[in-house]
Amino acid sequence: MKLISWIFLIFLGIFVITLSIGNRESVSFSLFPLPFVMDVPLFMLILAGGFLGVLLGAFRTWISDGKLRRENRQLKQEVGKLKGDLSRLAAEKTPESDKTTQQALASPDK
Template sequence: MLKFISWILFLAIALVVAALSIANREIVTFSLDPLPFAFDLPLYGLLLAAGFLGILAGSVWTWLRGHKVRQENRLHKREVEELKGKTLNLTRELEEARARNSAGPAPDALAPPITDTPRIEHRAGR
């Protein structure tokens, strides 16, 4: 659907440009007054060149203003990739720990720890 709309828009613009070109075929002189440049060209060529330069200037301006946003996006992308890697490592470690624990506790883990120091018990309520 979007492709169809873009084709319709393209055809409408092409018709406007064609009508502009047919209606403005007169030759005009374009000059930059203090400079020694003067060109004779059709009026539609001058209008189309001015439109193209306007679009180009607007695109460059938009690109330059978006520098900060693009830089932040790159930073956030790096952070996301780093966090994805950490998450993957932690998930892997958790699965390994679950696999070790699902096999049952080790036999030594069931026995009380052997210590040489005597146990001191505290009696409450004396």
């Protein structure tokens, strides 16, 4: 799996380098209602748009997984409580109760 991710990163790097070399011309970037105009290389706009898309997608995924994270947190608390109960019951267990349990298991009722 690690090899596949390295191969993917190499191809992504080659793509970004090719994009940067091929689109070095400046374009005018403006936000229409605002009096803001800026000349930037085209590849910077493309990469900034891709980066913004990744950030928005990660934020959306984080929001949608909130219910699962909450449920996971509650289940971990419940497991911790049950482990505590189990250790408490194991500490309360006496050798006499073990002997009684073993005798009950050894002689089945007829």
